[in-house]
Amino acid sequence: MTPQQGVGARELPGKATRRAVVILQFLVGGLMTFGGYAFAFFAANSFGAALGWIHFAVGLVGLLAALLTLTVRISQLRGFLVAINVVSIAYSLFSESLAETESLLGGPDLIGSLVGTLIAVVMSASMIYLLLRRPT
Numbered sequence: 001m002t003p004q005q006g007v008g009a010r011e012l013p014g015k016a017t018r019r020a021v022v023i024l025q026f027l028v029g030g031l032m033t034f035g036g037y038a039f040a041f042f043a044a045n046s047f048g049a050a051l052g053w054i055h056f057a058v059g060l061v062g063l064l065a066a067l068l069t070l071t072v073r074i075s076q077l078r079g080f081l082v083a084i085n086v087v088s089i090a091y092s093l094f095s096e097s098l099a100e101t102e103s104l105l106g107g108p109d110l111i112g113s114l115v116g117t118l119i120a121v122v123m124s125a126s127m128i129y130l131l132l133r134r135p136t
Contacts, residue, residue: 022074074131
């Protein structure tokens with residue numbers, strides 16, 4: 001194996017991690033944005049709608065972060081990406097717990113919200129793990 005092959009082999013996991021972070025950030029940002037819009041649209045009252053619009057705004061920031069990952073090195077965005085995903089997890093769990101306990105959404109909408117929240121939390125947690133585990 002030549003030194004050049006060794007360098008390429010070491011860069012592959014970093015590239016795979018970068019791709020995973022970019023894809024996950026777009027998915028989480030999109031899910032938060034569209035989920036927030038749906039939360040606001042299907043909310044049973046104005047409080048639920050307000051929570052939905054905040055959710056929507058957090059999703060837009062997540063999408064901005066995803067766009068930035070295409071133009072800026074992820075190592076420069078690491079703190080921002082970790083922060084936005086921590087906020088996404090915290091706010092998703094907070095708003096979902098309120099939706100469940102205060103009946104802010106109706107039957108099937110509540111189930112869809114719960115599933116979307118679980119998916120977004122798992123993807124955000126995976127991204128935080130990747131960002132803190134490996135240099136990208």
